[in-house]
Amino acid sequence: MDEHRVYKYSFASVYPHYVTKAERKGRTKAEVDAIICWLTGYSQQQLDDQIAAKTDLKGFFSDAPALNPARDQIKGVICGIRVEEIEEPLMREIRYLDKLIDELARGRKMEKILRTAA
Structure with missing residues (x-):
């Protein structure tokens, strides 16, 4: 899909997918919201x-x-692309959020997801 077409989607249209992904893995909407608010x-x-x-x-x-200054600590691969290597600023922000929700769904502790663990 053309990256520029992605930007036209409403946040409201993708938000339920984040919640569903988290809830399928035993996590909560409140945790999804906390991640979004942190970011x-x-x-x-x-x-x-x-x-x-x-x-x-x-x-x-x-x-x-x-935007949280600690978001530059978000590293790794999402959709086959290393988030820290995404040059286009808006796509990088979108992928940061995707990566955080992925970490939540994989069972990572909230302190680590929010980059507050020592």
Whole structure:
């Protein structure tokens, strides 16, 4: 799929997939929301508002109150691509989130996902 077409999707259209992936592996919507809020700086209410507004992915990330500076610690492969090597900024942000949700679904502890473990 053309990367630029991905940006036109609303965050609300991909969000349920994140929740479903987590819940299938025994994790919770609350954990998904905590990851999204950690990455973007949105409060829970702001996240809910973005979902209700059906903001596109570009707007979702560009409107984020405070992208977490620790997100550059997110490393690894998602969809066959190393996230740290993605040059296009918006696609890198989207893949950071994909990677974090993948870590959640694989059973990683929240402290490690949120890069707070010592």
